[in-house]
Amino acid sequence: MTIDKSWIRENRMSSKYLEGLKNFMKIAEKHVNSKGKVRCPCKMCVNSYRHVLPTVYAHLHDIGFLETYTMWIHHGEKHVGSSDLSYNSTPRTNIPVNTPTSNEMFDVIDDVLAEQNTNQENIDEEGRGIDLEFDDLFEELNTKLYPECSDMSALNLLAKLLHIKVINRWTNSSFDQLVVLLRVAFPKSKIPASHYEAKKKLRKIGLGYQSIHACKNDCALFWKENGSMQNCPICKESRWMDTTTKGKKVPQKVLRYFPLTPRLRRMYSSRFTTKDMSWHNTGRSIDGMMYHPVDGKSWQDFDQRYPEFAKEPRNVCLGLAVDGFNPFGNFNSTYSKPDALTWKRKMLKYAKKVQAQWPTFTCGY
Structure with a gap:
């Protein structure tokens, strides 16, 4: 049975909203934990905090329901499974592109929180996320860019500035010069003072990397069994630029390793990419044309060879x-x-x- 969720965008005083809220609470009471608490999908808690049912009702009544929470995964609704996905859908053509809104950073943080809070070990006794750094992000998200601004938060502008910097290959110094100028021109605005400060604020949302020291001649990595070595096991070159320094030593060369598993998890945890991750299952060609590698012989041979792997559309095929x-x-x-x-x-x-x-x-x- 399809659940009517149109009420979450209605006026909180309307009869439709109140009736929908009443029906939601009946669903929520079936998913309380051992302490009688359930995740609160209000605009302030965004499913990252647990409360008793009366508190959840009060939050949803006074603050409002999180409009981006359309798949109630924390309240019993399940993601689309492999049996619900069809191999005979139409080709992927004329797909509408979602228009960015002022709340897009709210959506991003909500997705990251959903990923981290999947494990109950990330929730403390009060139902709050153990990692309190997100509290600063939500505070920034709810901070107006300037007192009269109602269309963009300080965090949203910060993300857009960094995005423009990346796609246009600005240097860090040029970014610093820009934000200094903006802060002078708009003294009442909440604009970061430097590139370092901007990255520091958004670091929690992103995915990090692992720095691994490498031989200057690319012979080996100072990693695992070689992690404690001071010289390359092959060419005997020193690991460090200066072996006589008494302070922190600087390595000759550094490899930045981007772990694959957390990036795949993030792709499936985000509502913006999870559909694309399984599109190879729902968008296969039906007219003989090749729209995706899934329509090629190599992919089809692989599916025939490993049918158990192929029948789950969320499994990922990696190519080197x-x-x-x-x-x-x-x-x-x-x-x-x-x-x-x-x-x-x-x-x-x-x-x-x-x-x-x-x-x-x-x-x-």
């Missing part, structure tokens, strides 16, 4: 692309058949190691 990569270190060397065969053997050897950990991994060689 090495086109244009020279494994021999000499960029002036011409292509030769022996070199190609050596590289092929190396790739097959690596593929066997990967397949030992992930049985569904296949190598295209």
